[in-house]
Amino acid sequence: xxxxxxxxxxKLASIxxxxxxxxxxxxxxxxxxMEEKDAHLFSQMQTRxxxxxxxxxxxxxxxxxDEQDKAIAEWINDQLLGIENLDDILTDLLDAIGKGVSxxxxxxxxxxxxxxxxxxxxxxxxxxxxxxxxxxxxxxxxEQFPNGIHLPKxxxxxxxxxxxxxxxxxxxxxxxxxxxxxxxxYTVKDWVSFCExxxxxxxxxxxxxxxxxxxxQELLDAIVRIGSDAAGIIPETTxxxxxxxxxxxxxxxxxxxxxxxxxxxxKAILGQTLTSDSGGGSxxxxxxxxxxxxxxxxxxxxxxxxxxxxxxxxLLYTSPSPRDYAASR
Numbered sequence: 001x002x003x004x005x006x007x008x009x010x011k012l013a014s015i016x017x018x019x020x021x022x023x024x025x026x027x028x029x030x031x032x033x034m035e036e037k038d039a040h041l042f043s044q045m046q047t048r049x050x051x052x053x054x055x056x057x058x059x060x061x062x063x064x065x066d067e068q069d070k071a072i073a074e075w076i077n078d079q080l081l082g083i084e085n086l087d088d089i090l091t092d093l094l095d096a097i098g099k100g101v102s103x104x105x106x107x108x109x110x111x112x113x114x115x116x117x118x119x120x121x122x123x124x125x126x127x128x129x130x131x132x133x134x135x136x137x138x139x140x141x142x143e144q145f146p147n148g149i150h151l152p153k154x155x156x157x158x159x160x161x162x163x164x165x166x167x168x169x170x171x172x173x174x175x176x177x178x179x180x181x182x183x184x185x186y187t188v189k190d191w192v193s194f195c196e197x198x199x200x201x202x203x204x205x206x207x208x209x210x211x212x213x214x215x216x217q218e219l220l221d222a223i224v225r226i227g228s229d230a231a232g233i234i235p236e237t238t239x240x241x242x243x244x245x246x247x248x249x250x251x252x253x254x255x256x257x258x259x260x261x262x263x264x265x266x267k268a269i270l271g272q273t274l275t276s277d278s279g280g281g282s283x284x285x286x287x288x289x290x291x292x293x294x295x296x297x298x299x300x301x302x303x304x305x306x307x308x309x310x311x312x313x314x315l316l317y318t319s320p321s322p323r324d325y326a327a328s329r
Contacts, residue, residue, distance in 0.1 A: 003030040004037065012182055019169045022131035029127050031099050031174040034181050040262045041181065044269040045173075049094040051297040052304060053087055059313070076316055079117055092123040093304060096161040099126050100172030103140070104157040106315070118312070121157060131169065138168070157311040161303065163268075177265045184261035191254035271296055 003026045019027035035042045061073035096102035109119035128141045130148045139148030162171045205219040270293050
């Protein structure tokens with residue numbers, strides 16, 4: 001039951017409307033399929049995410065001159081470095097850029113010294129989220145509570161991204177580019193069909209009025225075989241005529257529309273096109289566009305830092321562990 005199967009304007013509008021009413025399951029599944037099926041969209045989203053995960057990070061003490069604050073920062077830094085798949089976790093959190101929100105489940109544990117530590121942070125698919133229609137609270141669906149429950153305290157990391165103001169389910173970039181994805185999908189399908197028969201002449205079979213149904217079927221089969229095998233046999237009372245069609249003017253239409261859709265997707269994700277799509281442009285233009293992309297990277301990094309401080313570092317800090325660690329130093 002893939003949402004992208006048989007996707008058309010009516011079905012897409014229905015999926016988005018369901019998301020507006022709080023049921024985002026189909027929308028989130030569609031967004032995931034969009035990245036899998038569109039290489040250009042996948043590339044642009046990867047570029048946006050890797051620009052952040054490729055940056056260096058550090059944990060700074062609240063007061064650089066306070067020994068206790070420095071010890072606490074050192075302990076938290078060790079805890080973050082102790083999470084084996086931290087880069088993957090950051091990438092999963094940045095999934096909110098496309099879908100508007102990303103949640104991760106914290107797996108708590110106790111180390112050999114008796115300190116509370118985070119053993120792992122696991123990705124939770126956004127299709128498990130639902131919004132309460134009356135309170136507009138975000139809920140997570142489980143086997144025990146299929147209609148959703150409030151997120152347990154100190155258990156989840158919630159990263160939000162707002163490509164535009166409004167409800168979180170409508171704030172992701174994937175929602176903005178979904179229509180361009182649909183139009184491009186139509187174009188590529190037609191383009192592939194066009195390429196399949198491009199250069200081949202139109203094959204017309206002719207038969208006598210008195211031809212039997214068997215003769216007609218044999219003629220049709222022969223036309224199909226000629227298209228694939230370049231050989232075939234037909235009854236003597238029938239004939240096949242080849243008509244050459246002028247297709248030079250229509251060959252570029254599909255590519256032009258596909259490129260246009262790619263450009264709009266690039267603008268939505270990276271804020272520009274010169275550093276993402278092939279094409280001309282002056283050095284000054286390219287430099288300006290790259291600076292726009294840098295601004296997006298800085299904004300993504302700041303938003304991610306806020307989430308990490310709120311949902312990870314603050315949880316570690318408010319537990320007795322860092323203070324006990326600082327006292328032991």
